[in-house]
Amino acid sequence: xxxxxxxxxxxxxxxxxxxxxxxxxxxxxxxxxxxxxxxxxxxxxxxxxxxxxxxxxxxxxxxxxxxxxxxxxxxxxxxxxxxxxxxxxxxxxxxxxxxxxxxxxxxxxxxxxxxxxxxxxxxxxxxxxxxxxxxxxxxxxxxxxxxxxxxxxxxxxxxxxxxxxxxxxxxxxxxxxxxxxxxxxxxxxxxxxxxxxxxxxxxxxxxxxxxxxxxxxxxxxxxxxxxxxxxxxxxxxxxxxxxxxxxxxxxxxxxxxxxxxxxxxxxxxxxxxxxxxxxxxxxxxxxxxxxxxxxxxxxxxxxxxxxxxxxxxxxxxxxxxxxxxxxxxxxxxxxxxxxxxxxxxxxxxxxxxxxxxxxxxxxxxxxxxxxxxxxxxxxxxxxxxxxxxxxxxxxxxxxxxxxxxxxxxxxxxxxxxxxxxxxxxxxxxxxxxxxxxxxxxxxxxxxxxxxxxxxxxxxxxxxxxxxxxxxxxxxxxxxxxxxxxxxxxxxxxxxxxxxxxxx
Amino acid sequence: xxxxxxxxxxxxxxxxxxxxxxxxxxxxxxxxxxxxxxxxxxxxxxxxxxxxxxxxxxxxxxxxxxxxxxxxxxxxxxxxxxxxxxxxxxxxxxxxxxxxxxxxxxxxxxxxxxxxxxxxxxxxxxxxxxxxxxxxxxxxxxxxxxxxxxxxxxxxxxxxxxxxxxxxxxxxxxxxxxxxxxxxxxxxxxxxxxxxxxxxxxxxxxxxxxxxxxxxxxxxxxxxxxxxxxxxxxxxxxxxxxxxx
Ligand SMILES: Nc1ncnc2c1ncn2[C@@H]1O[C@H](COP(=O)(O)OP(=O)(O)OP(=O)(O)O)[C@@H](O)[C@H]1O
Ligand SMILES: [Mg+2]
Numbered sequence: 001x002x003x004x005x006x007x008x009x010x011x012x013x014x015x016x017x018x019x020x021x022x023x024x025x026x027x028x029x030x031x032x033x034x035x036x037x038x039x040x041x042x043x044x045x046x047x048x049x050x051x052x053x054x055x056x057x058x059x060x061x062x063x064x065x066x067x068x069x070x071x072x073x074x075x076x077x078x079x080x081x082x083x084x085x086x087x088x089x090x091x092x093x094x095x096x097x098x099x100x101x102x103x104x105x106x107x108x109x110x111x112x113x114x115x116x117x118x119x120x121x122x123x124x125x126x127x128x129x130x131x132x133x134x135x136x137x138x139x140x141x142x143x144x145x146x147x148x149x150x151x152x153x154x155x156x157x158x159x160x161x162x163x164x165x166x167x168x169x170x171x172x173x174x175x176x177x178x179x180x181x182x183x184x185x186x187x188x189x190x191x192x193x194x195x196x197x198x199x200x201x202x203x204x205x206x207x208x209x210x211x212x213x214x215x216x217x218x219x220x221x222x223x224x225x226x227x228x229x230x231x232x233x234x235x236x237x238x239x240x241x242x243x244x245x246x247x248x249x250x251x252x253x254x255x256x257x258x259x260x261x262x263x264x265x266x267x268x269x270x271x272x273x274x275x276x277x278x279x280x281x282x283x284x285x286x287x288x289x290x291x292x293x294x295x296x297x298x299x300x301x302x303x304x305x306x307x308x309x310x311x312x313x314x315x316x317x318x319x320x321x322x323x324x325x326x327x328x329x330x331x332x333x334x335x336x337x338x339x340x341x342x343x344x345x346x347x348x349x350x351x352x353x354x355x356x357x358x359x360x361x362x363x364x365x366x367x368x369x370x371x372x373x374x375x376x377x378x379x380x381x382x383x384x385x386x387x388x389x390x391x392x393x394x395x396x397x398x399x400x401x402x403x404x405x406x407x408x409x410x411x412x413x414x415x416x417x418x419x420x421x422x423x424x425x426x427x428x429x430x431x432x433x434x435x436x437x438x439x440x441x442x443x444x445x446x447x448x449x450x451x452x453x454x455x456x457x458x459x460x461x462x463x464x465x466x467x468x469x470x471x472x473x474x475x476x477x478x479x480x481x482x483x484x485x486x487x488x489x490x491x492x493x494x495x496x497x498x499x500x501x502x503x
Numbered sequence: 504x505x506x507x508x509x510x511x512x513x514x515x516x517x518x519x520x521x522x523x524x525x526x527x528x529x530x531x532x533x534x535x536x537x538x539x540x541x542x543x544x545x546x547x548x549x550x551x552x553x554x555x556x557x558x559x560x561x562x563x564x565x566x567x568x569x570x571x572x573x574x575x576x577x578x579x580x581x582x583x584x585x586x587x588x589x590x591x592x593x594x595x596x597x598x599x600x601x602x603x604x605x606x607x608x609x610x611x612x613x614x615x616x617x618x619x620x621x622x623x624x625x626x627x628x629x630x631x632x633x634x635x636x637x638x639x640x641x642x643x644x645x646x647x648x649x650x651x652x653x654x655x656x657x658x659x660x661x662x663x664x665x666x667x668x669x670x671x672x673x674x675x676x677x678x679x680x681x682x683x684x685x686x687x688x689x690x691x692x693x694x695x696x697x698x699x700x701x702x703x704x705x706x707x708x709x710x711x712x713x714x715x716x717x718x719x720x721x722x723x724x725x726x727x728x729x730x731x732x733x734x735x736x737x738x739x740x741x742x743x744x745x746x747x748x
Contacts, residue, residue, distance in 0.1 A: 363607050370593050370604050377591035382579035382608035488597045
């Protein structure tokens with residue numbers, strides 16, 4: 001660029017030295033970990049050598065390091081010129097390779113740098129990120145946009161979105177309410193909608209813990225599991241119905257939250273995250289191993305479906321009972337139950353949202369937010385931090401419990417497999433991506449993270465990859481979350497304006 | 504009558520002994536000030552009254568009750584409020600929300616009355632009540648910190664360097680506000696200050712602290728007249744006095 005600010009004398013030998021060191025480190029690591037691969041061959045294990053991959057990794061580390069140095073030294077132009085074509089060409093090659101492979105069973109691997117498609121894609125993504133950063137730097141070579149200004153801009157966007165949300169929110173809810181009756185609503189769409197709304201509810205629930213109270217909970221799925229198993233087991237052992245079990249499931253999950261929270265909520269930040277992560281795994285492992293009670297990995301099947309105030313959604317109701325379609329004189333369609341499930345989760349989600357909006361305006365909710373901002377100051381105002389955190393933690397857990405029992409009744413079958421760490425990660429990602437504390441952000445993030453991948457199932461294997469890349473980018477550029485913007489809990493201008501209007 | 508009595512209090516940060524046997528007494532209705540060099544342990548003493556860090560030895564008695572073993576939030580609830588060092592207001596919450604946080608331990612029925620009181624003391628806060636705390640100017644933040652502490656209807660108010668970073672005009676104003684709080688609202692004040700001249704003029708009594716110990720005590724007038732104190736803490740303050748009058 002013409003206006004590169006004050007070209008500093010540039011030390012090329014130094015740059016190559018640094019890049020060379022990076023390449024050597026990568027070579028040393030990759031030689032042992034990538035260079036040899038054991039493979040089953042007739043009569044035992046054989047070793048394939050993959051030195052080409054090792055060499056390639058070193059070369060890429062070398063080039064990547066040079067790109068980083070150039071970016072750091074304020075010379076983004078050459079980086080852009082090389083990484084962009086590289087990413088585009090390699091990406092195109094990979095897509096072509098896939099297309100070929102799906103047509104006649106084998107692609108044209110020899111051209112590609114690595115033997116694993118995942119690694120190749122990763123290279124494409126990294127190159128694309130470099131290109132993006134370089135492009136950004138080129139564009140802003142003259143203006144000096146600081147991180148703070150960017151934050152301010154994003155905060156304004158967040159504020160704008162939340163303003164729009166005030167009007168768009170009711171519209172969105174209206175849309176959600178009529179969705180099952182729109183012509184586009186088929187079984188597939190409704191299933192996806194149910195899934196998305198489930199995650200919206202879980203996101204809103206976790207938002208109480210993470211977004212409002214600022215407690216990083218990596219084991220949220222544990223409470224989801226407690227809720228699901230509470231219902232499944234109560235139904236199995238005591239023959240209780242969904243509606244009776246729903247509050248129980250919430251209470252059990254909240255109780256689990258207190259049980260975990262009490263000893264660990266004195267911990268701060270990272271430690272709390274680690275302990276909750278451990279707790280999440282513990283619950284799963286208990287469910288897996290307490291065979292007598294939970295049937296372990298076999299899971300619990302035959303969980304009763306929910307009824308419409310006692311009217312079951314079955315084609316042929318049992319002797320002496322009336323089914324939903326019979327009672328209302330409708331013709332039976334299997335979609336009825338799906339629609340009912342959809343409304344059920346929608347109601348649960350909205351309840352979570354209303355609860356959150358309300359409690360933010362009460363002293364407890366305000367104390368949660370204050371605690372996130374400054375715990376010491378809160379203590380100096382007479383707040384008992386542990387009890388306050390405990391309420392946030394257990395209330396968040398309660399909503400996960402409700403969600404869990406919905407999950408159980410929807411699936412009819414649960415096993416510990418549904419409650420792995422990745423679920424916690426996805427829910428947390430929804431909250432973080434949406435912007436901590438932002439209710440509308442959670443909705444958008446859930447649609448993006450759950451809805452989109454469900455529609456493009458074919459891309460399944462790259463889902464987690466894209467997911468990881470997105471999280472890293474967010475953490476680098478906007479750690480508070482995309483739409484993070486805190487709305488004050490009380491507005492006086494409205495009343496002031498009113499007062500002025502009256503003469 | 505004694506409201507707060509601190510006897511032989513020691514406090515530690517890890518191995519560092521920040522308080523080495525402190526005796527301080529605050530009577531009902533008084534303004535008592537504590538002056539001393541940087542790192543003397545003044546802030547530590549205020550924090551120790553609130554139980555963080557805890558007094559390792561000695562007794563802290565508030566209104567006849569030993570509070571040295573109580574958790575911080577219970578100490579606060581017994582009628583002590585603190586505007587701590589560094590203000591520590593909630594930056595993302597509005598002025599109004601900050602004030603409501605201050606009122607979190609008091610009964611809701613006093614809320615409107617208390618808001619009016621602090622807005623009368625600090626009219627600027629009323630104008631700024633919807634602004635986020637973090638975007639207030641330093642002086643406004645200081646006022647907010649004091650106002651927030653008042654919202655809990657304390658009987659004893661602990662202030663840590665309320666004049667820090669304020670323009671000379673505002674310093675005068677803040678000291679007159681402290682006087683008003685003390686006289687009109689019947690709040691006892693224990694005040695830590697670097698601005699020794701103003702603080703000693705305002706206070707009924709004062710203590711001088713160095714290296715975690717109390718060196719001297721007396722009425723404000725006595726300490727102001729003391730040669731040692733004049734040379735140690737009031738150098739330069741006399742100049743300002745001279746210029747002002
Ligand atoms: N959190 C802490 N951890 C370790 N040491 C601390 C801590 N806080 C204070 N200290 C130490 O304790 C001593 C007393 O500190 P304190 O903050 O009470 O001083 P101060 O009299 O308020 O000083 P200043 O006028 O500068 O505010 C200092 O030596 C300080 O370094
Ligand atoms: Mg101090």
